[in-house]
Amino acid sequence: MSKKSRLDFMRMKEKGEPAAWITAYDFPTASFAEQAGMDMVLVGDSLGMVLLGYKGTVPVTMEECITCCKAVRRGAPNTFCIGDMPFMSYQISDEDAVYNAGRFLKEADMDAVKLEGGRRVITRIKAIADAGILVMGHIGLTPQSSGVLGGFKAQGRDPKSARDLIMDARAIEEAGAFALLLEAVPPELTEFIAKDLSIPVYSIGAGAPCDGQLLICGDMLGLFQAFTPKFVKKYANVAEVETNAFKAFIEDVKTGKFPEDQHCYHILPETAEEYQKMLEELKRK
Numbered sequence: 001m002s003k004k005s006r007l008d009f010m011r012m013k014e015k016g017e018p019a020a021w022i023t024a025y026d027f028p029t030a031s032f033a034e035q036a037g038m039d040m041v042l043v044g045d046s047l048g049m050v051l052l053g054y055k056g057t058v059p060v061t062m063e064e065c066i067t068c069c070k071a072v073r074r075g076a077p078n079t080f081c082i083g084d085m086p087f088m089s090y091q092i093s094d095e096d097a098v099y100n101a102g103r104f105l106k107e108a109d110m111d112a113v114k115l116e117g118g119r120r121v122i123t124r125i126k127a128i129a130d131a132g133i134l135v136m137g138h139i140g141l142t143p144q145s146s147g148v149l150g151g152f153k154a155q156g157r158d159p160k161s162a163r164d165l166i167m168d169a170r171a172i173e174e175a176g177a178f179a180l181l182l183e184a185v186p187p188e189l190t191e192f193i194a195k196d197l198s199i200p201v202y203s204i205g206a207g208a209p210c211d212g213q214l215l216i217c218g219d220m221l222g223l224f225q226a227f228t229p230k231f232v233k234k235y236a237n238v239a240e241v242e243t244n245a246f247k248a249f250i251e252d253v254k255t256g257k258f259p260e261d262q263h264c265y266h267i268l269p270e271t272a273e274e275y276q277k278m279l280e281e282l283k284r285k
Contacts, residue, residue, distance in 0.1 A: 081111055
C-alpha cells in the first residue's frame with residue numbers, strides 16, 4: 001500500500017469516504033494496523049495510560065513520545081503517522097511549539113503533529129504550519145486540560161459551549177491546520193463543524209457525521225481495563241486472551257507439560273558419546 005497524503009484526505013472528504021484510524025505506540029501494533037489497511041495512525045499521548053501505566057496524559061514526555069513514534073514508523077513505514085504533542089511541549093511559546101513539532105519529523109519521521117486546544121493555542125498552530133509542518137487541531141474534550149474542563153466530560157452540549165467550539169474550529173482552520181479532531185461532543189455539533197470547515201473533521205466519541213473515526217487501540221482491542229469510555233466499541237478482548245494464555249503457561253510449567261521434546265535443542269548425534277564423557281568429567285564429586 002502507498003502512504004496517503006494530506007491531499008488524499010481532502011479528496012476523501014470531498015467524496016464522502018470516511019477515514020479509519022487508530023492509535024498505536026509500538027512496532028507490532030503499528031505493523032498490524034498497516035497490514036489491515038488503516039488510513040492513518042496516531043501515536044497519541046494516551047500512551048501514558050495505555051502503555052506506561054500513568055493515571056493520565058500530563059506526565060508524558062517528549063522523549064517517551066519520540067521513542068514510541070520511532071517504533072510506530074518502523075512498524076508502519078507506508079502509513080500516514082501523526083505524533084501527538086505532549087503537555088508542556090507547546091504551551092510555553094510559539095518557538096517551543098515549532099521546535100518540538102520539528103522533532104517529531106526530524107527524529108521520528110512523522111508526517112504530521114497534533115495538539116490540543118482552540119483559540120488559546122492558535123498562534124502555536126499558525127507558527128507550526130508556517131514552519132511547513134502539517135498540524136492537526138484537537139478540541140472538545142482535551143485530556144491534557146481535563147482539570148480545567150471539570151474532568152473527562154463531554155463538551156459542547158449546551159448552546160454557549162457549542163458556539164465556543166465552532167469559533168475554535170474556524171480559528172484552527174484559518175491558522176493553517178490540515179485537519180481537526182473533535183472529541184466527546186454531540187453528533188449534531190460534529191455534523192455542523194464538518195460541513196462548516198473545508199478541512200477534514202474527524203471524530204473520537206463525537207458521532208458519525210464527519211470525515212472519519214479514531215479509536216484508542218487499547219480500548220477497541222480490550223487491552224486497557226482501567227475504564228472504557230461510552231463511545232468505544234470493543235472489537236476484541238485481548239486482555240482476556242493474554243491472561244488465559246499466561247494461566248495456561250503457568251499450569252504447563254507447574255505440571256511439567258512444558259517444555260516438551262519438540263521445544264528442545266539436542267546434542268549433535270555425531271558428538272553424543274564425547275558429549276557424555278565431557279559431562280561425566282565435569283561432574284562434581
